[in-house]
Amino acid sequence: MTTAAPAADERVAPIGLLRRLLIRPELGAVVGAIAVFGFFASQSSVFRSIDGIANWLDPASTLGIMAVAIALLMIGGEFDLSAGVLTGTSGLALAMLTSEYGWNVWPAMLIGLALALTIGLFNGVMVVRTRLPSFIITLGSFLMLQGINLGVTKAVTGSVQISGIAEAPGYELARTIFASTVPFLGVQFRVAIFWWLAVTAVATWMLLRTRAGNWIFAVGGNEAAARSVGVPTARTKIALFMTTAFAAWLVGTILALRLTSVQANTGIGQEFIYIIAAVIGGCLLTGGYGSAIGAAIGAVIFGMADKGIVFAGWDSDWFKFFLGVMLVLATLTNHLVRRYAEEKRA
Amino acid sequence: MIFRKLSTTPIPPYRRLFAALLVVPLVLTGCGGEDQDDSSGGEPASDLSFAVVSHGGAGDKFWDVVKSGAEQAGEDLGVKVSYQGSGDPNQQSQLIDTAVSEKVDGIVVSMANPDALKEAIGKAVAAGIPVITINSGAERSKEFGALTHVGQTERIAGEAAGERLKAEGGGKALCVIHEAGNVGLEDRCAGAKAKFGELENLQVNVSDLADASSKIKAKLQSDTSIDAVLTLNNGVAIAARDAIRDASSKAKLATFDLDKDVLAAVKAGEISFAVDQQPYLQGYLPISFLLLYNTNANSVGGGQPVLTGPGFVDKSNADAVAEYAEKGTR
Numbered sequence: 001m002t003t004a005a006p007a008a009d010e011r012v013a014p015i016g017l018l019r020r021l022l023i024r025p026e027l028g029a030v031v032g033a034i035a036v037f038g039f040f041a042s043q044s045s046v047f048r049s050i051d052g053i054a055n056w057l058d059p060a061s062t063l064g065i066m067a068v069a070i071a072l073l074m075i076g077g078e079f080d081l082s083a084g085v086l087t088g089t090s091g092l093a094l095a096m097l098t099s100e101y102g103w104n105v106w107p108a109m110l111i112g113l114a115l116a117l118t119i120g121l122f123n124g125v126m127v128v129r130t131r132l133p134s135f136i137i138t139l140g141s142f143l144m145l146q147g148i149n150l151g152v153t154k155a156v157t158g159s160v161q162i163s164g165i166a167e168a169p170g171y172e173l174a175r176t177i178f179a180s181t182v183p184f185l186g187v188q189f190r191v192a193i194f195w196w197l198a199v200t201a202v203a204t205w206m207l208l209r210t211r212a213g214n215w216i217f218a219v220g221g222n223e224a225a226a227r228s229v230g231v232p233t234a235r236t237k238i239a240l241f242m243t244t245a246f247a248a249w250l251v252g253t254i255l256a257l258r259l260t261s262v263q264a265n266t267g268i269g270q271e272f273i274y275i276i277a278a279v280i281g282g283c284l285l286t287g288g289y290g291s292a293i294g295a296a297i298g299a300v301i302f303g304m305a306d307k308g309i310v311f312a313g314w315d316s317d318w319f320k321f322f323l324g325v326m327l328v329l330a331t332l333t334n335h336l337v338r339r340y341a342e343e344k345r346a
Numbered sequence: 347m348i349f350r351k352l353s354t355t356p357i358p359p360y361r362r363l364f365a366a367l368l369v370v371p372l373v374l375t376g377c378g379g380e381d382q383d384d385s386s387g388g389e390p391a392s393d394l395s396f397a398v399v400s401h402g403g404a405g406d407k408f409w410d411v412v413k414s415g416a417e418q419a420g421e422d423l424g425v426k427v428s429y430q431g432s433g434d435p436n437q438q439s440q441l442i443d444t445a446v447s448e449k450v451d452g453i454v455v456s457m458a459n460p461d462a463l464k465e466a467i468g469k470a471v472a473a474g475i476p477v478i479t480i481n482s483g484a485e486r487s488k489e490f491g492a493l494t495h496v497g498q499t500e501r502i503a504g505e506a507a508g509e510r511l512k513a514e515g516g517g518k519a520l521c522v523i524h525e526a527g528n529v530g531l532e533d534r535c536a537g538a539k540a541k542f543g544e545l546e547n548l549q550v551n552v553s554d555l556a557d558a559s560s561k562i563k564a565k566l567q568s569d570t571s572i573d574a575v576l577t578l579n580n581g582v583a584i585a586a587r588d589a590i591r592d593a594s595s596k597a598k599l600a601t602f603d604l605d606k607d608v609l610a611a612v613k614a615g616e617i618s619f620a621v622d623q624q625p626y627l628q629g630y631l632p633i634s635f636l637l638l639y640n641t642n643a644n645s646v647g648g649g650q651p652v653l654t655g656p657g658f659v660d661k662s663n664a665d666a667v668a669e670y671a672e673k674g675t676r
Contacts, residue, residue: 163461259462
């Protein structure tokens with residue numbers, strides 16, 4: 001029984017590792033990701049090349065940043081449907097201030113951040129104060145932001161698209177930090193991928209190693225119980241909405257700097273993709289369970305399917321269908337693995 | 347016996363669903379693993395492959411004709427053509443990146459938002475992949491290093507339409523813009539105004555054609571001196587036709603872009619003429635240009651865009667065109 005393993009808890013030493021792996025919420029997503037990778041790698045040699053990997057990690061990265069934030073929010077028991085449009089709002093604020101009013105990129109980014117955080121605060125306070133479902137509250141902000149994005153953009157620029165961020169002072173440095181590429185193994189990787197890894201690492205650390213992480217699981221699991229043991233539930237939820245808003249600002253800024261122009265309809269329809277990635281990654285729609293790494297892997301699955309279909313040369317008319325099949329299969333795999341794990345645990 | 351064993355083992359329903367879902371895409375795509383082998387069909391004349399990346403979403407009628415053109419060119423010329431489209435500029439630029447990493451022999455791209463595609467197209471050009479721009483973005487095409495642009499210059503098309511409307515005896519015209527902030531549409535109306543003279547713009551929303559129709563009707567009723575209407579979209583053309591009828595106006599109607607309904611209305615004399623930018627050519631021509639560039643170092647256009655329009659469809663040729671509209675190539 002006694003082994004020399006330096007494990008902290010020797011009682012679960014030999015089978016404990018397998019068990020510990022199996023009960024991780026992200027395990028299903030890992031298996032799904034391996035399956036999707038194997039499938040497309042067998043279809044296209046470009047897909048499995050380092051060049052191809054750099055290619056499909058790009059959509060995974062911006063989606064992943066959002067999915068991780070949404071995962072935290074969902075573990076905390078809430079939804080945010082306004083997150084997709086908020087990426088557009090942040091990007092539009094940046095584009096408008098720089099190209100219409102000649103601002104430096106950096107203060108424009110700060111204003112964008114302040115705006116996003118204010119909207120996150122609004123969502124959070126509304127949900128906590130009114131006790132209405134966040135689905136409804138954020139659906140309202142989703143529609144309002146959609147209108148604001150179009151209305152303000154047209155009123156200010158007379159067009160539905162703002163371009164010219166690249167001419168603003170401070171652009172080059174901002175671009176290097178948020179929208180450049182980094183050479184790695186002879187291939188250019190988007191810097192957004194590193195942002196995504198950083199966001200995932202911070203979120204995971206916070207979720208598993210800090211008091212705030214415990215609070216998030218507690219408010220999502222049982223809010224009343226959490227409150228009665230002294231968890232600041234309102235503050236936790238508001239902070240989660242603001243975290244989501246921060247992520248939306250980050251993604252909106254990355255895309256605006258990369259494309260040097262922003263369209264008024266940016267981000268519409270993305271909100272569900274974020275939720276899907278989080279669910280593939282092991283989050284429950286009911287809250288209290290999930291993982292940040294899982295959501296990041298969910299985004300990888302989505303990125304692989306998104307670009308893999310192109311690499312495999314399938315008819316683009318069927319693109320959405322294939323995407324849907326991939327997502328169902330990945331979620332099913334996830335579900336089966338988790339059920340197997342729960343049987344093992346029992 | 348194995349058979350009996352199999353048949354008596356109940357298959358869990360989820361597993362059956364699983365298998366079915368896996369099989370469907372494979373069947374639809376002729377079983378996927380089609381990297382090299384072309385078991386049926388004609389031998390390809392070359393192993394060249396071209397990618398078309400448009401800003402049209404799946405199911406868009408206009409872009410479907412472009413896609414048919416590109417695919418037919420691929421078949422006729424024995425080259426591999428893949429078509430992808432996304433209205434989201436970020437996704438469109440990623441699709442260009444994808445084509446670059448696949449090391450295709452040429453890329454055809456439409457530039458509704460040139461700034462957003464600048465970097466991706468630059469990468470393709472830097473990688474030595476010839477790029478041809480189509481449809482929109484003519485003015486930036488050369489700057490981005492494209493071989494040429496294939497499309498219709500909106501201003502010139504607008505001028506042609508204005509000239510013809512004037513020749514048919516219009517005195518005061520209405521130009522119906524159906525998408526707010528679309529620069530191409532503004533150009534068409536400006537071109538028409540330059541040749542026509544007295545022309546007023548009216549803003550409607552293409553996604554609410556009933557409302558568009560009532561707006562046009564209200565305009566015709568409030569200003570009875572309007573005797574010509576120019577619409578810039580096939581759906582809006584039909585809405586305008588109804589509006590003219592409902593307002594008992596005598597205004598002549600002309601439109602941009604075709605479909606079956608527009609052709610029927612042209613034949614019935616309700617629409618005087620339709621300006622056709624021939625989207626099929628915007629798919630077909632760039633593929634043949636890219637083939638010639640790859641095999642014979644030819645380039646087309648001499649630094650000027652290759653115009654696919656404006657072509658006119660009126661009573662005289664509506665029947666001939668209708669046949670092809672039915673097939674989805676006009």
